Amino acid sequence: MLLRTLLCPKVRVSTSTSPLSLSLSTRYFSSKMALSSEVKPQTQASADENSLLNQRLSMITTAIPISTPGALAAHGEKATLKSLKSPILPGELSVIERSKQLAAWTAVDDYVKPHFRVIGIGSGSTVPYVVERIVSQGAEANKDRVYIPTGFQSRELIVASGLNLGDVDQYPAIDVTLDGADEVDIQLNCIKGGGACHLREKVIAEAARTFILVADYRKNVERLGTNFKAGVPIEVVPFAYAKVLGNLRTVIGSPKAHLRMAVAKAGPVVTDNGNFVIDAPFDEETMKDPYTIMARIKMLTGVVEVGLFCHMATAAYFGNQDGSVTVKTNDGKVKQVQSSR
Numbered sequence: 001m002l003l004r005t006l007l008c009p010k011v012r013v014s015t016s017t018s019p020l021s022l023s024l025s026t027r028y029f030s031s032k033m034a035l036s037s038e039v040k041p042q043t044q045a046s047a048d049e050n051s052l053l054n055q056r057l058s059m060i061t062t063a064i065p066i067s068t069p070g071a072l073a074a075h076g077e078k079a080t081l082k083s084l085k086s087p088i089l090p091g092e093l094s095v096i097e098r099s100k101q102l103a104a105w106t107a108v109d110d111y112v113k114p115h116f117r118v119i120g121i122g123s124g125s126t127v128p129y130v131v132e133r134i135v136s137q138g139a140e141a142n143k144d145r146v147y148i149p150t151g152f153q154s155r156e157l158i159v160a161s162g163l164n165l166g167d168v169d170q171y172p173a174i175d176v177t178l179d180g181a182d183e184v185d186i187q188l189n190c191i192k193g194g195g196a197c198h199l200r201e202k203v204i205a206e207a208a209r210t211f212i213l214v215a216d217y218r219k220n221v222e223r224l225g226t227n228f229k230a231g232v233p234i235e236v237v238p239f240a241y242a243k244v245l246g247n248l249r250t251v252i253g254s255p256k257a258h259l260r261m262a263v264a265k266a267g268p269v270v271t272d273n274g275n276f277v278i279d280a281p282f283d284e285e286t287m288k289d290p291y292t293i294m295a296r297i298k299m300l301t302g303v304v305e306v307g308l309f310c311h312m313a314t315a316a317y318f319g320n321q322d323g324s325v326t327v328k329t330n331d332g333k334v335k336q337v338q339s340s341r
């Protein structure tokens with residue numbers, strides 16, 4: 001409680017007891033995961049299909065190593081939704097971190113409505129602030145909701161915070177997805193995939209009725225590629241990477257396209273889906289029309305997904321150094337919100 005009060009001074013956290021007292025180990029790690037009666041899947045599956053799905057989910061969830069202390073506690077002890085936890089550690093935030101937090105909090109306040117039941121959670125360093133603000137809505141608001149992750153990191157965040165976890169194959173209709181971005185242009189097209197999660201991110205964004213971007217001021221640009229120089233992230237099946245690299249360099253117009261290499265491992269980055277990532281920088285002219293280059297890259301056989309998200313976002317929230325938030329919407333409007341948070 002003290003921690004949350006420090007983090008969210010203007011937020012009152014409900015401490016009333018929730019009738020929900022299932023242990024998190026039951027909720028997240030048994031075959032009953034996310035098929036409990038609190039939140040119903042939106043797909044119509046037969047009892048047999050549900051049981052198969054349960055078995056599969058059980059295999060997936062027990063196979064994933066749990067690294068955060070919160071998740072460990074959830075795995076072993078009787079943590080309940082009564083004890084939702086902010087994923088953020090206390091301490092002074094830098095200007096950039098504070099900007100991310102302001103963007104995330106404002107977006108959650110505007111778009112995570114009390115009646116929403118299925119919510120997509122993106123990846124990256126801004127998204128923990130999204131989860132932090134969602135947690136601050138309290139256990140009562142969250143007990144009948146299910147959260148859909150875009151990868152390993154957001155799955156861990158959801159579990160460690162004590163929120164209900166689901167997957168997009170059970171919940172293909174999402175009320176709202178909130179995600180970070182590497183850069184966002186004036187039409188709300190964006191580059192994503194700096195964290196190599198863009199395949200699942202695009203699926204979870206596309207499954208949502210509303211897709212919202214949250215970022216700090218450095219990501220707010222007129223044209224993609226202005227500050228983010230690493231290039232367009234492209235997920236490829238491993239056996240086709242050399243062929244796709246050749247296509248990108250000689251046909252598509254990215255002579256500096258290269259395979260993304262891991263930092264703490266010898267060899268390439270391997271995505272949550274077992275694929276490789278190519279980063280392909282393009283010139284200014286090309287980046288003026290991200291949809292066209294996205295479509296051309298996607299047509300290359302061996303490409304799984306392209307980290308250009310075009311005409312998808314409803315709004316983008318950028319936290320600024322002065323404590324304000326710039327909100328851009330897909331109708332072309334831009335407003336500056338002075339945060340009281």
Ligand SMILES: O=C(CO)[C@H](O)[C@H](O)COP(=O)(O)O
Pocket residue numbers: 122123124125126127179180181182191192193194195196197198201
């Ligand atoms: O696309 C992503 C991961 O694939 C992230 O959303 C993107 O890299 C932004 O991350 P951050 O919030 O850390 O700047």
